[in-house]
Amino acid sequence: MPAPALSADEIATLLHEVFPQAFFPGCGLTLERVEYGDVRVRQAFHEDHLRPGGTISGPTMMELADFAMYVAVFSAVGPQPLAVTTNLNINFLRKPAQADLIADAKLMKVGKRLAVGEVTLTSAGSDEPVAHVTATYSIPQQR
Secondary structure (H helix, E strand, C coil): CCCCCCCHHHHHHHHHHHCCCCCCCCCCEEEEEEECCEEEEEECCCHHHEECCCEECHHHHHHHHHHHHHHHHHHHHCCCCCCEEEEEEEEECCCCCCCCEEEEEEEEEECCCEEEEEEEEEECCCCCEEEEEEEEEECCCCC
């Protein structure tokens, strides 16, 4: 397997530069592992993420899955902050615990214009998936 195009620290620096409103110290997002096209990110639990019924909301899970895919794209193609989600499909499998959410993203195909991958979301302390996501990212042309 090739080395990642960017390390976890390089991706964190890039995210802080291009998305300071979303990725900043204390935002709750952590890059735990970055390999080529294979990453793990964590969203710290916060009560603001809960919906009625005491479960972590769907939008919170979708946001984390999309973020994990963005990081996975950077790990494979390098600094491409204009890469965008073109498709995201999520299947909610079970109620997540009131705990950190973990997203394991793996790219299945990386082409010149598109990257396709899947994300498995779990609650910290459990191996049972709470959601499964497939997503496609559009990669801008190199100029």
